[in-house]
Amino acid sequence: MNAQTIEHVHAADEDGTGGRIGRFLSDTRAVFTREIVVVLRDPFSLVFSLLQPLVFLALFAPLLGGMVGGDGIGDASALEWFLPGVIVMICVFGTGMTGSNLQYEMQTGSYERILASPLSRASILTGRALKEFAPLVVQALVITLVAVPLGVTPHLAHVLVGILLLGVFGIGLGALSYALAIATRGKEWMFWTVQQSLTFPLLLLSGMMLPLETGPDWMRTVARFNPLTYIVDAERELFMGTFASSTVLWGAVAAALTCAGGLAVGIRTIRRSAR
Amino acid sequence: MIHTEGLTKTFQRGKQLVHAVKGVDLDVAPGELVAFLGPNGAGKSTTLRMLTTLLSPSSGSARVAGADVRTQPALVRRRIGYIGQGNGAGHNYRVIDELRAQGSFHRLAPAVSRERAAELLRALQLNGLEKRPVMSLSGGQRRRLDVAMGLMNHPPLLFLDEPSTGMDPQGRANLWEHIIRMRDDLGMTLVLTTHYLEEADDMAERVIVIDHGTVIADDSPGRLKLDHADDVITLTFGAVDEADVAKRALRADQRYADRFEERAGEAVVLATDHGARQLPGILHLLEAAGARPEAAAIREATLDDVFLNLTGRSLREDDTPDAAEDGSAAARTANTTDGADAA
Numbered sequence A: 001m002n003a004q005t006i007e008h009v010h011a012a013d014e015d016g017t018g019g020r021i022g023r024f025l026s027d028t029r030a031v032f033t034r035e036i037v038v039v040l041r042d043p044f045s046l047v048f049s050l051l052q053p054l055v056f057l058a059l060f061a062p063l064l065g066g067m068v069g070g071d072g073i074g075d076a077s078a079l080e081w082f083l084p085g086v087i088v089m090i091c092v093f094g095t096g097m098t099g100s101n102l103q104y105e106m107q108t109g110s111y112e113r114i115l116a117s118p119l120s121r122a123s124i125l126t127g128r129a130l131k132e133f134a135p136l137v138v139q140a141l142v143i144t145l146v147a148v149p150l151g152v153t154p155h156l157a158h159v160l161v162g163i164l165l166l167g168v169f170g171i172g173l174g175a176l177s178y179a180l181a182i183a184t185r186g187k188e189w190m191f192w193t194v195q196q197s198l199t200f201p202l203l204l205l206s207g208m209m210l211p212l213e214t215g216p217d218w219m220r221t222v223a224r225f226n227p228l229t230y231i232v233d234a235e236r237e238l239f240m241g242t243f244a245s246s247t248v249l250w251g252a253v254a255a256a257l258t259c260a261g262g263l264a265v266g267i268r269t270i271r272r273s274a275r
Numbered sequence B: 001m002i003h004t005e006g007l008t009k010t011f012q013r014g015k016q017l018v019h020a021v022k023g024v025d026l027d028v029a030p031g032e033l034v035a036f037l038g039p040n041g042a043g044k045s046t047t048l049r050m051l052t053t054l055l056s057p058s059s060g061s062a063r064v065a066g067a068d069v070r071t072q073p074a075l076v077r078r079r080i081g082y083i084g085q086g087n088g089a090g091h092n093y094r095v096i097d098e099l100r101a102q103g104s105f106h107r108l109a110p111a112v113s114r115e116r117a118a119e120l121l122r123a124l125q126l127n128g129l130e131k132r133p134v135m136s137l138s139g140g141q142r143r144r145l146d147v148a149m150g151l152m153n154h155p156p157l158l159f160l161d162e163p164s165t166g167m168d169p170q171g172r173a174n175l176w177e178h179i180i181r182m183r184d185d186l187g188m189t190l191v192l193t194t195h196y197l198e199e200a201d202d203m204a205e206r207v208i209v210i211d212h213g214t215v216i217a218d219d220s221p222g223r224l225k226l227d228h229a230d231d232v233i234t235l236t237f238g239a240v241d242e243a244d245v246a247k248r249a250l251r252a253d254q255r256y257a258d259r260f261e262e263r264a265g266e267a268v269v270l271a272t273d274h275g276a277r278q279l280p281g282i283l284h285l286l287e288a289a290g291a292r293p294e295a296a297a298i299r300e301a302t303l304d305d306v307f308l309n310l311t312g313r314s315l316r317e318d319d320t321p322d323a324a325e326d327g328s329a330a331a332r333t334a335n336t337t338d339g340a341d342a343a
């Protein structure tokens, strides 16, 4: 047994790529690239995913007239209030699906192959979540531009920061979805049941679709414990063109916590699945 | 390269405990080509999964490529290649994309990755399929792609779980030719599992027979057959009388007295090591006694005989139809007259 030789031969590969962070980033890029190439090779689904937010907008905008001057939406026009909500919703739907592709890969051997590679666990989670998130970047920009003729003032820098914040949140949510896929391994229906029954309350109790200010007390109390509430509020503030506000800061905190918590749960779930 | 002590895996299935692997002690030296041979459910895959960090052992320890699977799993993964028993290539991806992705997962520079992908596609006869989605490939092509992916990082230690399942004999031969070439080029250590007897026999320099999670034999195929099985020589005579003469002569010779089956009829059946080497001497002996067989056949000992003698069960009764279809390839017939003349 000459572990010595092996140790020696591989001394070079231990730290080659510039430490942990560098490795995390390059691993994440590798995972992301594998997934996004599939999307890019299928232009139909790409175009469809860009149209989807426009459909939302076309169906909702005409109904918003009735809300003008309504309680709870502050200075914003109904559309300005509603737009960030749609973008958050797309993010939640998109990254919440992260685990669904995994279900299939677990049945073949491809998930196992990836786990046997040297990829860091956090980058597997992050890369896959970002793949679900990527279309949103384009979608958000498209929807914002389309809203301009409808009377929404575009604050591009703010919108980009808003997208970044959503990205951080999306990684956390994606990692949770991934963990759910592992936990419900081989039972696809269970994945969807749990996923759906968590997503909708989460959305409604964040004031994303309808203002909670007019809702009952208990709803507002629950909403205060929902990280999504802070994200939605921060996005609204950002889309109105405000950076320096505690709302934005709380949104960032909520996003960071979701991200850290989601990754921690995800990594733990991957490790436990080896038991 | 590999050192394990008491490697054990117990699964919990509902309220029941499944003892998949029970205390495996193993040493594999650099450059060895080792095959785990055993029936379905013997614990081959579970053992490989522990060695590749995909499962953590319930107890015991393992060092693989100089790192501990429990405490340094990331290091182990960096130094090994793993070709699992399922399809490693994702069905919705294109062939070339999967190869390149695998390269990037092993942190190869894109140029290196491109070059190796092209090389492997050629070597494993997958060229022309680069742009095909994996799900459109045939079973054999898919398996070769899996192997190509496992070789992308030129690992010093490669694990293959049932590598040639679903391939035709020609494809299997090709695959092995390539794996062996890579092994010679790179000095790889190979650990594979198989339930194809011939594959273990032809390819492996060392066969570890595993059954019910326990290693029951561990040696070169030749040695295993010498120790645990016999070649069978069947001599067929023109008449029963002549066969009886032969039996009497054999019974009188202490080398053969307890080596042949007492069976009525024209045939005399002897079990012995080194059948081909023994045959001329036997023919000589019989000739002197006045018995000359019409035909002589040697069926060489197989690893199945080894398994049968060790466990009382045949590996061929096992699962898949193609495990049986391979047949007893090792049967060989010798021409009596030639044999007698040579002796």
Ligand SMILES: Nc1ncnc2c1ncn2[C@@H]1O[C@H](COP(=O)(O)OP(=O)(O)O)[C@@H](O)[C@H]1O
Pocket: B011, B012, B013, B018, B019, B020, B038, B039, B040, B041, B042, B043, B044, B045, B046, B047
């Ligand atoms: N994840 C698991 N959970 C429960 N039992 C398992 C699991 N994996 C394997 N087993 C059981 O462990 C035993 C050994 O399986 P395996 O290692 O796959 O055998 P082989 O690869 O030799 O066919 C079998 O009885 C199998 O059913």
Ligand SMILES: [Mg+2]
Pocket: B044, B045, B046, B085, B161
């Ligand atoms: Mg197996």
